[in-house]
Amino acid sequence: MIILVEIIILLTLFIIVFLHTPKFGRLPGNKRKEKITASPNFRDGQFQNVNHTPSLTEGVSFSEVLFNFLFKEHPGKIPVKPLPAIKTDLKNLKQDENVLIWFGHSSYFFRLDGKNFLVDPVLCGSASPLPFGTKAFKGTNNYRWQDLPEIDCLFITHDHWDHLDYETVKAIRPQVGKVVCGLGVGEHLERWGYDEGMIIEKDWNEGFELFRGFNVDTVPARHFSGRGLTRNQTLWMSFVLKTPSKKIFIGGDSGYDTHFARIGERFGPFDLAILENGQYDANWRYIHMLPEEILKAATELRANQLLPVHSGKFSLSNHTWQEPFEMITKNNEAVNMKLLTPKIGEKVDLNATDQVFDKWWREV
Numbered sequence: 001m002i003i004l005v006e007i008i009i010l011l012t013l014f015i016i017v018f019l020h021t022p023k024f025g026r027l028p029g030n031k032r033k034e035k036i037t038a039s040p041n042f043r044d045g046q047f048q049n050v051n052h053t054p055s056l057t058e059g060v061s062f063s064e065v066l067f068n069f070l071f072k073e074h075p076g077k078i079p080v081k082p083l084p085a086i087k088t089d090l091k092n093l094k095q096d097e098n099v100l101i102w103f104g105h106s107s108y109f110f111r112l113d114g115k116n117f118l119v120d121p122v123l124c125g126s127a128s129p130l131p132f133g134t135k136a137f138k139g140t141n142n143y144r145w146q147d148l149p150e151i152d153c154l155f156i157t158h159d160h161w162d163h164l165d166y167e168t169v170k171a172i173r174p175q176v177g178k179v180v181c182g183l184g185v186g187e188h189l190e191r192w193g194y195d196e197g198m199i200i201e202k203d204w205n206e207g208f209e210l211f212r213g214f215n216v217d218t219v220p221a222r223h224f225s226g227r228g229l230t231r232n233q234t235l236w237m238s239f240v241l242k243t244p245s246k247k248i249f250i251g252g253d254s255g256y257d258t259h260f261a262r263i264g265e266r267f268g269p270f271d272l273a274i275l276e277n278g279q280y281d282a283n284w285r286y287i288h289m290l291p292e293e294i295l296k297a298a299t300e301l302r303a304n305q306l307l308p309v310h311s312g313k314f315s316l317s318n319h320t321w322q323e324p325f326e327m328i329t330k331n332n333e334a335v336n337m338k339l340l341t342p343k344i345g346e347k348v349d350l351n352a353t354d355q356v357f358d359k360w361w362r363e364v
Contacts, residue, residue, distance in 0.1 A: 047232045085344040098111065120155070124167040180218075181202075221252045224236065238263075273298050278311025279316040
């Protein structure tokens with residue numbers, strides 16, 4: 001009994017120390033708390049979605065979901081072969097190129113109207129704080145932070161591990177000009193060496209000039225946040241980016257809800273919408289869109305083109321890794337929206353309307 005108690009005490013101490021390592025970031029301190037608690041989106045001690053958003057679908061228990069995820073077999077979740085990828089030289093793009101390069105999952109770089117943007121970069125090969133946690137599919141981690149050029153603006157949609165990577169974000173700090181993120185997320189960044197003056201930390205429904213001719217509006221998403229045991233102390237969001245030539249919807253993780261139509265009415269049409277397409281499940285339908293909802297959201301946003309992301313690199317759900325690509329392709333037969341489905345690293349020409357992409361996932 002004494003040995004068991006000692007083991008429990010040591011394990012508890014290890015967990016406490018582990019949760020305070022730099023990679024977990026830091027909960028918002030006093031200087032941020034005043035602004036956070038004044039937000040109309042912060043109620044009952046945490047940030048809230050626009051509409052009621054259960055973590056799990058009604059009638060589903062956490063123990064059932066955990067057992068299903070850990071112990072039931074789900075064939076096809078991991079590719080049997082390395083995924084095809086292209087290595088584009090990001091440091092030698094032409095000055096006048098308007099291009100986007102997807103890194104897999106929800107990480108991507110784009111150069112537009114002379115500025116370099118980076119969104120939710122996770123280039124460490126893992127979506128977990130644990131060494132044995134979720135690893136990137138073979139062939140998908142061919143970009144590292146050293147491959148990135150100077151970044152004029154880094155967008156962070158929320159602080160989950162598969163969107164805010166400590167290793168990548170800390171490493172690129174010297175080459176980042178500005179960071180745009182939700183309330184509270186700046187606390188993580190400051191712990192990792194970012195200067196307060198370079199962080200633009202916003203609530204939903206705020207607009208500002210990013211650079212001359214470049215404007216950002218912050219808009220809601222339907223999700224949650226947290227890197228440790230405490231949830232929803234930082235704000236999750238999406239962004240509307242207006243440049244001299246384009247209007248882009250930078251979507252963070254989000255379940256389907258009324259906010260897409262409202263954003264479309266206020267800011268649409270969009271030249272491009274970037275929306276999550278993957279890691280969904282009927283058991284948690286409120287925090288990630290199901291396949292039949294993604295094109296509906298894009299239509300309500302009044303998007304001319306859609307780049308589906310949040311797939312193709314990590315397995316965080318129970319569906320096969322190809323299913324998000326197959327389902328959106330099939331569902332689009334009735335919608336006929338212009339879909340952008342590049343390989344990892346393949347150039348997407350943001351000026352083109354007729355660029356064609358292979359159904360590369362069928363080759364694996």
